[in-house]
Amino acid sequence: MYKALLDHIEKFITLEPSEIDKLESCLELSTIKKKEHVLKEGQVCNIMYFVVKGCMRQYIINHKGTEQTLQFGIENWWITDYLSYHNHIPSSFYLQAVENSEVIALDKTVLESLLIEIPNLERYFRIVTQKSFGAMQMRIKFLFTMSAEERYHHFNDNFPEFVQRVPQYMLASYLDFSAEFMSKIRAGKV
């Protein structure tokens, strides 16, 4: 169902029926199995992913060999490596499905031609990216000002349903502390 994306777009802009047809003709839904990768470190990222259903994540493997999740993407979020995408350089990241997911994968070539045919879409992506950037600014603020325990409680208070969906060790690394410390926070042993 492309409806999820069309609904999301129409929260920000209005499309002509002909534009909707054009857009729909370019979209393709893909199914990504849990743990499957859509991007690995070293590959150039030419695709933007819109999550229709499920959950994706961006992560790296650090020098100790441990995975660290930098970003989650759930329903109605776009996820990609923007630096690799724009500069045609090898990515530093992995993009992987955390749950069985349905995504709309928009190839750069396809997207570029869509943006030319439907200039109004530029506006949609401009607004959505600026909002994501704002969210990222807040994230840095939280990382800088809160203790590990505060970050856990804050996240848990704001996204209680999401906390149930992902393994604790992934969330721990996203909040920038160890899986073991997460266990202790949850057990009240800190």
Place this chain on the structure above:
Amino acid sequence: MYKALLDHIEKFITLEPSEIDKLESCLELSTIKKKEHVLKEGQVCNIMYFVVKGCMRQYIINHKGTEQTLQFGIENWWITDYLSYHNHIPSSFYLQAVENSEVIALDKTVLESLLIEIPNLERYFRIVTQKSFGAMQMRIKFLFTMSAEERYHHFNDNFPEFVQRVPQYMLASYLDFSAEFMSKIRAGKV
């Protein structure tokens, strides 16, 4: 001089002469004195700032009363609180000049009407924001994977001239460690 902004825009898109005129007629250069604020915590941010000359920063005051710099904006960067800007909510941040600076302050109302008259500008802001988002993704990666000392050296290697321009304590907080620890790193006492 608006030339700095026009040059920057024309790196990404091409404007008609009439569009350039229109754009120029809406721009105004302002001078911000070192340490002057253009936004304080609690105010709604309705303006985007393009740095023509000088250096601006976004910071917060943490629970200990210490300033923590979250972002710098130098020549050819846009700086604003995107969340406050888009959602009309009070900002969590301060925006301040680090050096005497010249900025183009683009009011939301003015920008909105410009974007309608020059739809191509949407493309410019879309690309610029996506690239900034990419830079932010890398920043999180560095914060997550490098030690304080590594972050300092990495920044110093990549932006040696910038390191000279700002007080060390601001850079220390931007790299997420204390001013005292920065001193010790520089003295080789770690």
Place this chain on the structure above:
DNA sequence: TGAATTTCTTGAAGTAGTTCAAGTTTTTAA
């Protein structure tokens, strides 16, 4: 269903940083 795999827990020992306080150096501005 049950064996394999993945995820979570626990405690003990270690460490990369912070905090504090005081002194020194550099910059600013009258």
Place this chain on the structure above:
DNA sequence: TTAAAAACTTGAACTACTTCAAGAAATTCA
């Protein structure tokens, strides 16, 4: 051109977290 303010340095004591290792619980899938 000097007094005040801002920025930087230093060492000692502390602490919020990590690391390691091993076992327990939960989940997956053949």
